[in-house]
Amino acid sequence: MLKISGLTTSYGSIKAIKGIDLDVPEGSIVSLIGANGAGKTTTMKSLVGLLKPQAGQIKFLGREIQGLAPHKVVNLGMSLVPEGRNILAGMMVLENLEMGAYQRKDKEVKADLEKVFKRFPILEERKQQLGGTLSGGQQQMLAIGRALMARPKLLLLDEPSMGLAPLVVADIFRVIQEINQEGTTILLVEQNVRQALKIAHYAYVLETGKIVLHGKAEEVARNPRVMEAYLGGAKAKT
Amino acid sequence: MFWQQLVNGLTLGSTYSLVALGYTLIMGVLNIINMAHGEIFMFGAFVGLFLVTYLKVNIFVAMAGAMVAGALLGTLMEIVALRPLRRRAVSELAPLISTIGVSIFLENLALKIFGPQSQAFPSGALSGAEMQLGPVRISLVQIVILGISFGLMFILRFWLSKTRVGKAIRTTAESIETANLLGINTNKIILLTVALASGLGGIAGVLVGLSINAVEPTMGLSMGLKGLAVLIFGGMGNITGAMLGGLILGIAEVFTVAYGASSYRDAVAFGIIILILFIRPQGIFGSSTRQGGRF
Numbered sequence: 001m002l003k004i005s006g007l008t009t010s011y012g013s014i015k016a017i018k019g020i021d022l023d024v025p026e027g028s029i030v031s032l033i034g035a036n037g038a039g040k041t042t043t044m045k046s047l048v049g050l051l052k053p054q055a056g057q058i059k060f061l062g063r064e065i066q067g068l069a070p071h072k073v074v075n076l077g078m079s080l081v082p083e084g085r086n087i088l089a090g091m092m093v094l095e096n097l098e099m100g101a102y103q104r105k106d107k108e109v110k111a112d113l114e115k116v117f118k119r120f121p122i123l124e125e126r127k128q129q130l131g132g133t134l135s136g137g138q139q140q141m142l143a144i145g146r147a148l149m150a151r152p153k154l155l156l157l158d159e160p161s162m163g164l165a166p167l168v169v170a171d172i173f174r175v176i177q178e179i180n181q182e183g184t185t186i187l188l189v190e191q192n193v194r195q196a197l198k199i200a201h202y203a204y205v206l207e208t209g210k211i212v213l214h215g216k217a218e219e220v221a222r223n224p225r226v227m228e229a230y231l232g233g234a235k236a237k238t
Numbered sequence: 239m240f241w242q243q244l245v246n247g248l249t250l251g252s253t254y255s256l257v258a259l260g261y262t263l264i265m266g267v268l269n270i271i272n273m274a275h276g277e278i279f280m281f282g283a284f285v286g287l288f289l290v291t292y293l294k295v296n297i298f299v300a301m302a303g304a305m306v307a308g309a310l311l312g313t314l315m316e317i318v319a320l321r322p323l324r325r326r327a328v329s330e331l332a333p334l335i336s337t338i339g340v341s342i343f344l345e346n347l348a349l350k351i352f353g354p355q356s357q358a359f360p361s362g363a364l365s366g367a368e369m370q371l372g373p374v375r376i377s378l379v380q381i382v383i384l385g386i387s388f389g390l391m392f393i394l395r396f397w398l399s400k401t402r403v404g405k406a407i408r409t410t411a412e413s414i415e416t417a418n419l420l421g422i423n424t425n426k427i428i429l430l431t432v433a434l435a436s437g438l439g440g441i442a443g444v445l446v447g448l449s450i451n452a453v454e455p456t457m458g459l460s461m462g463l464k465g466l467a468v469l470i471f472g473g474m475g476n477i478t479g480a481m482l483g484g485l486i487l488g489i490a491e492v493f494t495v496a497y498g499a500s501s502y503r504d505a506v507a508f509g510i511i512i513l514i515l516f517i518r519p520q521g522i523f524g525s526s527t528r529q530g531g532r533f
């Protein structure tokens with residue numbers, strides 16, 4: 001569904017990612033893991049057109065999309081839930097969700113809104129409240145719900161568990177898995193490596209802008225280097 | 239006396255509100271002060287004047303014409319002076335300087351086209367009729383100004399809060415990046431917002447030109463400064479703040495004159511603004527954080 005080759009993006013003269021190759025097969029969950037500053041967010045932003053890559057190719061549904069404006073990428077069926085969630089703090093929860101469906105003109109928007117409310121009942125309770133008044137976990141649910149309102153074929157999630165309490169983290173990962181099982185392909189960026197590898201089909205490890213390892217998620221999880229660096233030493237068993 | 243002055247103050251203030259709304263909208267989406275707004279306002283006044291004087295159109299048609307002219311100037315400014323700067327990483331001050339350039343250009347252009355002298359609307363533009371409403375004498379000009387200003391503010395509020403495009407403007411005002419991620423073509427929305435803000439400026443020019451019955455190339459400067467003061471006073475990009483701030487400034491000015499301190503009119507009005515800013519540095523409706531709640 002998504003095929004990235006040789007993707008390179010810089011900030012000024014600093015290359016943040018250097019020739020990344022990555023494949024996201026239709027229907028799968030692919031996890032992209034790596035330490036702080038490895039270039040995960042840069043990769044995600046390059047995919048949706050918020051950053052213009054210097055080199056490389058992004059093929060989405062058979063079409064080259066590198067350099068395409070973000071609203072066109074959304075239109076093709078790729079949505080990003082950004083790091084830090086980007087909730088519209090001064091707009092109501094309901095308006096946040098409506099804005100997710102900004103480009104849609106079909107009649108099923110309302111039905112999709114009901115689906116989001118069913119998935120996240122707390123959002124329905126708070127639909128008249130301003131987005132900024134929600135807790136971190138609720139904001140993450142809102143950000144995911146809002147992205148789903150665009151009916152993406154590929155959903156990109158940038159550190160959805162960041163800063164959340166353990167119980168909420170478990171909730172978020174369960175929801176990600178459900179969304180995938182309902183047919184949405186997912187590219188997941190996480191620092192919560194254990195959980196990310198548990199739900200993923202494939203995984204890529206990013207270090208200082210380069211993919212250093214990739215494969216089936218359970219194989220990556222068994223890799224000694226990954227266990228050492230991300231899973232708290234060799235004792236860690238998934 | 240009191241009610242009469244209140245009506246006069248509201249009339250004057252509603253034009254300030256309208257001008258400040260133009261600043262506010264652009265501040266909202268682009269986070270810059272449009273220093274050319276006063277000159278767009280002035281151009282609107284001249285376009286209205288010329289439509290009435292030479293094409294002999296109805297004053298309301300002239301207002302619509304001034305609005306269109308303002309919107310066109312705004313569109314041009316966005317395409318020529320603002321958008322090219324957004325594409326590359328330039329200093330945050332660059333667009334501000336760019337709008338100063340546009341303002342100087344427009345003022346000189348007006349001097350060249352319309353000449354330096356002050357001009358008045360022809361006497362038939364709007365009848366000088368007055369009405370007695372209880373203790374208040376109100377002229378037709380005042381009624382038109384109040385009606386158009388409050389009408390436009392009401393429509394704008396409603397449009398921003400209820401329509402798809404209005405919501406897209408609010409989203410862009412909260413964060414251009416988020417708006418992009420949601421599939422909004424933010425260049426289009428910004429263009430629309432700048433055109434809308436400038437259109438409001440253009441029509442405000444005709445209203446003010448009518449009320450003081452004088453239109454001149456320098457009128458943009460003093461009005462621009464007042465609009466700017468209201469922008470800050472109202473809370474940097476808050477729409478309710480701009481509306482209320484304009485009314486307060488207008489009422490303060492009129493009462494200062496009415497109670498005998500006419501030569502201190504601006505001093506007192508701005509003194510009140512400074513005083514309120516001491517108590518609420520973020521403005522009457524501003525939030526102390528940069529996040530959210532703008533419109």
Ligand SMILES: Nc1ncnc2c1ncn2[C@@H]1O[C@H](COP(=O)(O)OP(=O)(O)O)[C@@H](O)[C@H]1O
Pocket residue numbers: 011014016034035036037038039040041042043
């Ligand atoms: N806006 C920016 N300007 C300059 N450098 C940046 C910017 N954003 C990120 N970087 C740098 O690019 C590298 C990758 O950052 P990022 O993609 O945010 O990493 P991650 O999401 O994996 O933590 C880091 O070295 C970071 O310092």
Ligand SMILES: [Mg+2]
Pocket residue numbers: 040041042083159
């Ligand atoms: Mg990151």
